[in-house]
Structure formats: C-alpha cells, structure tokens
Amino acid sequence: MNAQNPVFIPGPTNIPDRLRRAMDVQTSDHRAPDFVELFAPVLKGVKKIFKTSDGEVVIFPASGTGGWEAAITNTLSPGDKVLIARYGMFSHRWIDLCQRHNLEVEIIECEWGTGAPADIFAQRLREDKNADIKAVLVTHNETATGVRSDIAAVRKAMDASNHRALFFVDCVSSLASMDFRMDEWGVDLAVAGSQKGFMLTTGMAIVGFSQRAIAATKSADSCRTFFDFHDMFNANANGGFPYTPPLQLIHGLSASLDMLFEEGLEQVFARHFRIAQGVRHAVAAWNMKLCAKTPDLYSDSVSAIYVPQGFNSDELTNHAYDAYGVSFGVGLGEMAGKAFRIGHLGSLSDVMALSGIATIEMAMRDLNYPIELGQGVSAAQEYYRKTTGTALSKKAA
Ligand SMILES: Cc1ncc(COP(=O)(O)O)c(C=O)c1O
Incomplete structure (x- = not known):
C-alpha cells in the first residue's frame, strides 16, 4: 500500500492536509470558557450545510450508525411502526437497527439499483387510516449501489x-457532496457522519432535528x-x-466547514457532479453497466459498477490493492x-479521479477483462478537458 495514493472507497474519504493539520492540536480543557468559541460556530456552520434554519444540529462522538440509533431512540418508542424501503446494504442495516430496537418495521422491498419509491410510500400512507406509521425512513444516497433517491418526491x-409521519433521511454519503435541503424537503431527522463529505476521520455522528422531531422526543420512551x-x-x-x-x-470540523464555504457549497456539488x-x-x-x-x-458520490459475466469483482478490488496499492469499494x-465501487466524494479533483x-x-487488463488500456481514461479525459474552466470545475479542490 502506498500512503500517497488516494483511496477510492466511498468513505472514509481522503483527508486534505489542511484538515489533518487542523486536527493536530494539543488537548485543551473542554470545560474552559473558550470551548464555546470553537464549538458554537461549528454547530452554526453545520446547520448551513444541512440547509436548515428551523432545525437544530447535535453532534455525537460516534459514526453514522450511532446517528441512526440517535434518530430512532430520541423520537420513537418500542412497538412504534416505521415504513422503510430496502434497496441496498445501508437501507438494509437501518432496517436491522430498527428491528433490534423493537420497532414494527414495514419494509417495501425494491430491486437493488432502484431508489426510494415515492408512489408506493404515498399508497401505503394513504391506506394507513389510523396513522399507525410514525416515521418514514429513506436513505438518500445508497452507498452500496450508487443510487441517489429523490427526497423531495x-x-x-x-x-x-x-x-x-415523521420523515427521517440518512444523508451519510450525500451531505456536503450532493444537494441536501433539510427545511425545504421537510426532513425531520437527518443523519450524517464526519468521514465522507466533511473529509475527516470517522468519529462524529452529525444529526439534524426539526422542531417536530424535537417535540417527538418528549413522548418517545426508547431507552437512551x-x-x-x-x-x-x-x-x-x-x-x-x-x-x-x-x-x-x-x-x-471547524476547518472542514471553512473549506466547504470557501469553495462554495453549490460549487462543491458541481465539482462532485463533474468528477x-x-x-x-x-x-x-468499458461497455460496463452501473x-x-x-x-x-x-x-455523484459513488458509482457501483457491474463486472462482466464470468468475472469476480472481489478479485478485481483485491488485485488493484495488491498490485497498485489502491483501494476501491467492494x-x-x-x-x-x-x-465494485468507485468512491468519488470528498477531497477529490478530476486529476485524482x-x-x-x-x-x-x-x-482489469491484468485480469483479462475485455477492455483496452486507455479506453476509460480517455473517455474521462475528453469529458474533463471539455468541461474544465466551466462553472462545473472552478475552484475544484
Ligand atoms: C448511506 C450510509 N448510511 C450509513 C452508514 C453507516 O455509517 P458508519 O459506517 O459511519 O457507521 C454508511 C457507511 O458507509 C453509509 O454509507
């Protein structure tokens, strides 16, 4: 493994030097009065990233999974019913977490490679005359399949x-990489983490609560x-x-917010789209399929790519790691x-991609895939050279 190589897993992502330096600080007393000078602007900044002015943001020392648990335990009680669609590994794991918390989980099974089925949600909610469904749960960006769902829909x-019903959205692999609008989309609970779009190490579950979600905490009696x-x-x-x-x-996180705002949030999204x-x-x-x-x-943060029939994607990712010291998502x-998956989020430029x-x-060539060297590279190069200097590429990281 070459420590200079970027990773192409969809999180944790590459950490820019500026953020590594920002985290290289000596311990200081978190009970000292100046802690608030560091922390209060961070909470304010994160609210801007969520695009919420009505809601509140809290940060737990955890990972995204902890954020899921925080969402469920703060707003629901054992036995409450939730409605969720399963279309990949992460929606599946959120279902599992809900079941372990003894929620009644109604699952809409969807083909992997599809996204949240707004029409089926609508139908189920219409049929729910007694309002038994307390929350609808959606994974915005299904990291296992590279699918972004339409939250507004x-x-x-x-x-x-x-x-x-309350509306919970997992935006772990979309926040700060793709557009997310907590207030406009009426999201009550938004769950993110530090190690993807924020370009940091794992260790923070970053959770947005709407006022309705905060009100729900009063009656929720899950243990927490x-x-x-x-x-x-x-x-x-x-x-x-x-x-x-x-x-x-x-x-x-304070330095990460500085970086994101200096580039401009919309520009960050445009860079992710272009890459x-x-x-x-x-x-x-390559004649391959997403x-x-x-x-x-x-x-725009991860592409999951089918390998041709007769090939095994695990062999490919293992070989890329062993032979070239580069990690791709399995x-x-x-x-x-x-x-296999190519993670293309966080601190990344076209040249790195x-x-x-x-x-x-x-x-792929080493393993006799039916491709030619340069085929994919030149297609990407053509696109990048045609779009360089456009609004899509300005101020890229
Ligand atoms: C969409 C999504 N949700 C939740 C998680 C779980 O987050 P964590 O691994 O930080 O606990 C991940 C992790 O990759 C994810 O991609």
Missing part, C-alpha cells in the same frame, strides 16, 4: 397523503443515555458537552462479487 408523496438529544442540546446551549467531546475532530460524470463516461467506454438503473438515480450484500480510473483499468 418522497416529501411530496407524504404531503399528498396528508400523513403526519449516550444519545439523548436533550442532554446534548442543553449542554451545548451552555457552551459545553454532556461528556468528553472529540476535541480534535471538532477542530477538524462523477467523468467516471460514468469511463464506465460507458448498478443504478437510470440516470436520474446516478449518485460489492456489498447482493452486489458481492458482482460489482483519472488516477483511479487508470488504476482500475490496469487491474
């Missing part, structure tokens, strides 16, 4: 059904201590933390052995 479906919203919120309001905070990560498009051009040039069924579902769940495309191309 699900909101619309919920509104059209006149249903008052570490993830208690009010313990965290009240401590934060007084400039502190209910327990020992991950100080170095908070310094990192992703280059990867998609390469995939087409798992995402249709272009409206394409994710196929997860139903995709195991059938698809080209190195990933070139590397996987070498690995």
